[in-house]
Structure formats: structure tokens, C-alpha cells
Amino acid sequence: MSLLAVSNLTRRYRRGGKTVVAVDDVSFHIEPGETLALAGPSGSGKSTIARLVLRLIEPDAGAIEFEGDDFLALRGATLRARRARLQMVFQDPLAAFNPRATVARVLDDPLRIHDIASRTERPRRIAALLERVGLAADLAPRAIHEISGGQRQRVAIARAIATSPSLIVLDEAVSALDVSVRRQILDLLLDLQRQERIAYLFISHDLGVVRAVAHRVILLDAGRIAESGDARAVIDAPQSTIGKALVAAAPRLKRTTQDAS
Amino acid sequence: MSPARRFLRTPEAVAGAILLAALIAMALVALLFPGDPQAIAGPALLPPFQDWSLPLGTDRLGRDVLAELFHGARASLAVGLAAAAAALAIGSVVGTLAGFAGGLVDEVLMRITDAFQTVPSFLLALAFVSVVGPSLGVVVIAIALGTWPGPARIARAEVLSIRERDYVASARAIGMHPLEIAFREVLPNALPPVLAMSSVIVAAAILTEAALSFLGLGDPNRVTWGGMIAEGRAVLRTAPFLSIVPGIALVLTVLGVYLAGEGIVETTAVRRGLS
Numbered sequence: 001m002s003l004l005a006v007s008n009l010t011r012r013y014r015r016g017g018k019t020v021v022a023v024d025d026v027s028f029h030i031e032p033g034e035t036l037a038l039a040g041p042s043g044s045g046k047s048t049i050a051r052l053v054l055r056l057i058e059p060d061a062g063a064i065e066f067e068g069d070d071f072l073a074l075r076g077a078t079l080r081a082r083r084a085r086l087q088m089v090f091q092d093p094l095a096a097f098n099p100r101a102t103v104a105r106v107l108d109d110p111l112r113i114h115d116i117a118s119r120t121e122r123p124r125r126i127a128a129l130l131e132r133v134g135l136a137a138d139l140a141p142r143a144i145h146e147i148s149g150g151q152r153q154r155v156a157i158a159r160a161i162a163t164s165p166s167l168i169v170l171d172e173a174v175s176a177l178d179v180s181v182r183r184q185i186l187d188l189l190l191d192l193q194r195q196e197r198i199a200y201l202f203i204s205h206d207l208g209v210v211r212a213v214a215h216r217v218i219l220l221d222a223g224r225i226a227e228s229g230d231a232r233a234v235i236d237a238p239q240s241t242i243g244k245a246l247v248a249a250a251p252r253l254k255r256t257t258q259d260a261s
Numbered sequence: 262m263s264p265a266r267r268f269l270r271t272p273e274a275v276a277g278a279i280l281l282a283a284l285i286a287m288a289l290v291a292l293l294f295p296g297d298p299q300a301i302a303g304p305a306l307l308p309p310f311q312d313w314s315l316p317l318g319t320d321r322l323g324r325d326v327l328a329e330l331f332h333g334a335r336a337s338l339a340v341g342l343a344a345a346a347a348a349l350a351i352g353s354v355v356g357t358l359a360g361f362a363g364g365l366v367d368e369v370l371m372r373i374t375d376a377f378q379t380v381p382s383f384l385l386a387l388a389f390v391s392v393v394g395p396s397l398g399v400v401v402i403a404i405a406l407g408t409w410p411g412p413a414r415i416a417r418a419e420v421l422s423i424r425e426r427d428y429v430a431s432a433r434a435i436g437m438h439p440l441e442i443a444f445r446e447v448l449p450n451a452l453p454p455v456l457a458m459s460s461v462i463v464a465a466a467i468l469t470e471a472a473l474s475f476l477g478l479g480d481p482n483r484v485t486w487g488g489m490i491a492e493g494r495a496v497l498r499t500a501p502f503l504s505i506v507p508g509i510a511l512v513l514t515v516l517g518v519y520l521a522g523e524g525i526v527e528t529t530a531v532r533r534g535l536s
Contacts, residue, residue: 054428083436095427098446110435159435 001068002029003199004053004167008074009062011048022048023059024223031198032166034133035212037231039246040220050171053201055079075128084114084163091172093152099146103130103155104140110162129158133188150181154188161192169201174209183242187212207250211235219243267528274524280517284529287334298328298484306500320492330510333394333486336479337514341467343401345459348408353448353455355409356416360451361424361443370415374410382407386469390478399474399482404466412455419451454460458522458524464515471511486511 011023023045030036038046051057055071064071067085074082090096095104107126111117115126127137133154144152147220153173160168170189174182190213192198204210210217214231222243229236238244268274275341291298302315302325309318317326359370377385385404393399423429424447432442473479474487486507493503 054434080436088434092428096431097426100449113436
């Protein structure tokens with residue numbers, strides 16, 4: 001049984017009288033502990049799929065099955081409780097936090113909401129979470145805007161793993177980071193996946209990163225699946241037009257293929 | 262430069278702060294004035310600067326104008342601040358709920374807001390006080406009733422932009438209750454532009470209170486500046502100081518509140534722009 005099974009997902013937007021189909025009849029599945037990448041140009045529907053899977057927006061058609069249950073049927077408190085198993089890390093680590101928050105408050109929220117630890121126990125859990133993502137525990141009282149971008153993204157990951165989820169949606173989670181920090185964050189994510197068997201829905205426009213971390217990849221074009229399969233196979237020899245265009249547009253990748261030949 | 266230093270370098274803000282400090286000092290000193298400001302202290306209609314025990318003279322009934330002025334400062338300040346606080350609180354809660362919930366809740370709340378905004382706020386206050394009866398609390402509620410739609414609209418507009426931000430999405434993603442998201446994540450971040458209105462609202466509330474008192478709808482058991490002006494009206498030609506003294510106090514107070522409020526908004530706005 002798949003961890004997440006999405007079938008025939010469709011989402012339309014109405015913009016100025018015209019209907020734009022952002023996600024058009026998309027189906028895919030993710031197994032426990034697996035990384036599935038969604039790649040494609042801007043506007044191809046990657047982020048819309050992320051938000052649909054998280055129920056931040058509702059689909060017009062289709063079904064989402066998560067951990068064996070009809071995820072779209074959940075409402076109110078049941079849905080909020082189930083959200084603990086399905087977390088998200090956003091692209092811009094500054095925008096993803098309340099500008100008034102401190103590191104401790106950000107990590108305290110999921111522990112409190114899902115009743116994971118008692119009030120007295122929480123500071124210790126927060127310190128453990130910070131250490132788990134490679135940060136010093138004395139960062140807790142600092143304000144979010146005081147710490148660096150890489151540290152912020154680590155805090156975002158700590159928040160995501162606080163509720164022990166089985167799936168984390170990473171929406172361009174490393175795209176806004178500089179190259180050296182990106183490597184560290186990717187290593188942290190792979191390490192967490194190995195130890196906790198967390199599955200990732202990895203959304204990125206960077207095929208180099210996708211090739212390095214994903215097991216399978218889906219290439220999207222205008223809301224439809226253009227191509228899918230084993231990440232390395234697809235990126236090394238794309239069959240679809242959009243796949244070829246995306247690989248050709250990735251300069252680093254082109255050079256490595258030239259070097260190899 | 263710290264916001265406090267910047268505030269002190271703005272002459273208008275400093276002038277406003279001094280006026281406001283003087284008003285607060287007057288309101289506090291009023292507590293020291295022995296006895297009742299409505300008690301008869303000397304001969305009736307004594308002009309100012311004649312008797313130094315009654316420096317601003319006496320009114321038609323021989324009451325000490327200076328004591329009345331100081332006690333009036335208390336009423337003006339209390340009503341102004343309380344009415345503005347109530348209007349800002351109601352407005353930001355209504356605006357946040359409307360903007361965050363959207364749909365039917367938004368429609369209903371905003372149509373109610375429209376209804377309150379289309380009625381002239383002074384008439385609304387007048388009608389409310391006439392029906393319920395004049396007392397300080399009723400006056401505060403009456404003024405707040407006509408004032409809250411402004412902050413509500415601004416809060417809603419701000420919330421509409423904030424609710425699309427990633428941190429609201431991430432609060433939902435961790436399973437936070439919608440009401441907690443609205444009041445803990447969204448509302449505090451929507452407040453700065455609403456609070457920027459507070460100086461205007463306090464100034465308007467003080468003026469409305471004075472106007473109500475002038476029409477005889479103030480709390481009859483308290484001395485207010487509006488009431489003093491109304492008292493002096495009958496003897497405007499023979500003793501104009503009875504209306505002029507509280508009138509000047511009113512002008513300076515509104516000016517002080519406005520200038521100090523603007524100064525605070527300006528200096529904090531610069532700070533946000535820099536960071």
C-alpha cells in the first residue's frame with residue numbers, strides 16, 4: 001500500500017473570466033521512505049500540487065489517499081490531528097515564519113497543538129529538535145529574523161519533524177539557499193530520511209538537485225505529467241519535449257554530461 | 262538612531278508630547294484639588310487674574326474655573342482614550358474575523374460595518390446617549406459605536422494580504438485551530454496600520470465628547486470642557502473667558518494628541534523601513 005496515492009487530481013483557477021487549469025488530471029503515488037520529485041518550469045503546477053496534497057487548497061476533482069484513508073474526506077479537528085503526519089517546508093524560510101516569532105515558539109506550536117509533550121517537558125523537546133537538525137540549543141530564545149537563512153531552514157525542518165510525520169512536502173526547500181548551505185540542508189534531509197524513514201515530495205526546478213536526491217521524478221508541463229520514472233534515467237535521457245528543454249536549460253548538468261562524454 | 266532619539270528630534274512630536282504630558286499632569290493634579298470642582302468657591306463671574314486664589318476666575322455660580330479645567334482634563338482624557346481603545350479593539354477583531362474567514366462571515370460583518378459607517382457617527386452617539394442616558398460609560402460606548410468601522414476596514418484589508426502569506430499556510434499545515442491562527446498569527450501583524458489611526462481616533466473622541474457635553478448629554482455629575490463651554494454660552498458677551506478657556510484647552514489637547522501620535526507613527530515607520 002502506498003503512503004500517499006493521488007489520482008486524477010484537477011484544480012482550476014478562474015482569472016479574469018478565463019479558466020486556467022493549474023493541475024490537470026495528475027496521478028502519482030509515494031512509498032514510505034521514498035523521495036518523489038516534482039519538476040517543471042514555473043507555472044507548471046508544482047506548488048499547486050504541494051498545496052493540494054497538504055489540503056491548504058481544495059481540488060476540483062480527484063482523490064488523495066494518505067496512510068490508507070481518504071484524506072479529502074477529513075474535516076475540522078480530525079483533519080487538524082492528521083496534519084501531524086504530513087508536514088511541509090517552504091521555499092522562503094523567512095516568509096514561512098510569523099515575523100514576531102522566536103525559534104522556541106515556532107517549535108513549541110506543533111508540540112503543544114498535537115499534545116506531544118507537556119508544558120514542562122517542551123523546552124527539553126525543543127532543545128532536542130534543534131540538536132537533531134544541527135543547531136545549538138541556545139538558539140531557542142532568538143527571534144526568527146535574527147538568525148541566518150540556513151539556520152532558519154533548519155528550524156523549518158525541525159518544526160516539520162516535530163510531530164514525527166511520515167511525509168514531508170519540500171516546496172523548493174533548498175532553492176533560496178546559497179550553494180554551500182544547500183548541500184548541508186540536503187545532507188540533513190537525506191540523513192533524516194534514512195533514520196526516520198520519512199518520505200519526501202520534493203518540489204524543485206533544479207534538475208541537478210533532483211537527480212542527486214530523488215528516487216523517482218515526475219516532469220510537469222502546464223499542469224500535466226509530461227514524463228515520469230527513475231530520477232537518473234529520466235534526467236540523463238529525457239524523452240518528452242519539456243524534459244529535453246529542462247535538461248538543456250540546466251547549465252551545470254550539460255557541462256557534466258559533456259565532461260562525461 | 263533609536264526611535265526615542267528620532268522622536269525627540271522631531272519638533273512637532275516633541276511639542277505634541279509636551280502638550281500631552283501637560284494634559285496628563287493636569288488630570289493627575291485634579292486628584293489633589295481638595296473637594297468638589299462643582300462647589301462654590303467665590304463670587305460669581307469673577308474675571309481671570311483678579312484674585313490669585315482663583316487665578317482663572319469663577320463661572321456664573323461662583324465655581325473655580327481652574328479646578329473645573331483640571332477636572333475636565335481628566336474626563337476628556339479618560340473618555341478619549343477609553344473610546345479609542347474600545348473602537349480599535351472592536352474594529353480589529355471584526356476586521357480580522359471578516360478578512361480571515363471570508364465568504365458569508367465576511368459579507369455579513371462588512372455589511373454591518375457599512376451600516377454603522379453610513380450613519381453619521383455624531384448622530385449615532387447623540388441618539389445612543391439620549392436613549393440610554395448620560396453617564397461616562399455610555400458616552401464611551403456611544404463614541405466607540407460610531408468609530409469602529411474605520412479600524413475594522415483597515416484591519417480587514419491588512420488581513421486579506423496577510424492570510425495569503427506562507428506563515429499562515431504553515432500554521433494551518435501544523436494543524437493550528439483557525440481561531441488561533443486569526444488572533445495569534447494574523448491579528449498582531451495586522452495591527453500597525455490600525456494603531457497608526459489611534460491618534461486621529463483619540464482626538465476625534467475627545468471632540469465628540471465635548472460636543473455631546475455641550476449639548477447637555479455629558480455625564481451631569483462630572484465637569485467636562487464641553488459642558489463648561491455650554492455653561493459659558495449664556496454669558497458669552499459679558500464673560501467670554503468662560504467659553505474661551507476650556508476652548509483653548511480643547512484645541513491644545515487635540516493638537517497634542519495628534520502631533521504626539523503622528524510622531525510615534527513616523528518614528529516607528531522609519532524603524533520598520535530600515536530593518
